[in-house]
Amino acid sequence: MKKSTVFDATLLQLPIVHNENGNITAVNQLSEVPFDINRVYYLYDVPGGTSRGGHGHIDLQQLIVAASGSFDITLFDGKVRRTFHLNRPYMGLYMPSGLWRDIDNFSSGAICLVLASHIYDEKDYLRDLNTFIDWKKKYDTPNG
Ligand code: TYD
Numbered sequence: 001m002k003k004s005t006v007f008d009a010t011l012l013q014l015p016i017v018h019n020e021n022g023n024i025t026a027v028n029q030l031s032e033v034p035f036d037i038n039r040v041y042y043l044y045d046v047p048g049g050t051s052r053g054g055h056g057h058i059d060l061q062q063l064i065v066a067a068s069g070s071f072d073i074t075l076f077d078g079k080v081r082r083t084f085h086l087n088r089p090y091m092g093l094y095m096p097s098g099l100w101r102d103i104d105n106f107s108s109g110a111i112c113l114v115l116a117s118h119i120y121d122e123k124d125y126l127r128d129l130n131t132f133i134d135w136k137k138k139y140d141t142p143n144g
Contacts, residue, residue, distance in 0.1 A: 002058070002139040004098040006075045006082035012063070025090045027063065027115060033094070035061045035117040042067065043103075043112040051111075056100040056126035056135075061117040063092045069110030076100040078136030086112075095119045098139075100132050 001008065014032055017024040029037055053073075064073060070087035071120060077099055084093050085105075092115075095101065103112060118124065126132040 001096045002098045002136075004096040005077040006080050006099065008081065008096045009075050009099065010083075010085060010094045012094055014065070014090045016090050023090075025093070027065075032092070033063050033115060035056070036055060037115045037117070038112075039116040039119050041114050041120075043114075044110075046071075046106040046110060048106065048108065048114075049067045051102055051104040052106075053101045056078040056132040057097055057136075058124050058126065059097045059118065060124050061097050062095045063115040064095065065089060065092045065113045065115075067111040067113040069107035070105075071103055071107065071110050071112055071127070072105040074102045074104075076102075098136070100126070100129065103124050 012032065017026070022034060027033060028101045046052065051069075064086065066086035067089050070085065072083055072085050073093055074081055074083045075095065086093060106112075126135060
């Protein structure tokens with residue numbers, strides 16, 4: 001969604017199977033995520049003070065979960081920035097394609113779990129902020 005704005009991103013409450021011996025959260029394609037999951041990856045052992053991300057995606061959709069610990073995700077659509085604090089393993093941030101994102105403020109031991117709509121493809125990345133802003137401008141409508 002090349003016209004996407006940060007307001008198309010949504011925080012989803014994922015289902016919890018409660019158990020006194022430990023809970024389970026399952027992410028099912030279609031019921032919990034609105035895209036086919038083709039890749040799962042996770043960031044871990046992130047040193048304190050590190051910032052990850054710093055790029056946009058052209059087609060990739062993602063659901064991001066703090067499987068452990070916490071971090072902040074700041075989304076940018078070329079005009080507006082919106083920051084989400086993820087700190088629960090049953091909350092997922094759905095990110096449509098066409099957004100820039102920065103991830104920082106990682107707690108010690110944080111695990112950033114990402115369910116993605118496509119396998120890794122460097123051609124899907126926009127790694128320069130000004131290139132991203134120019135690319136978004138092409139999809140601006142007269143009203144907005
Ligand atoms: P990148 O997505 O830029 O990391 P982040 O946004 O977390 O800072 O990826 C960093 C490098 O890792 C990239 O150059 C290639 C490699 N990589 C893969 O090989 N497969 C993957 O699925 C991902 C996400 C990254």
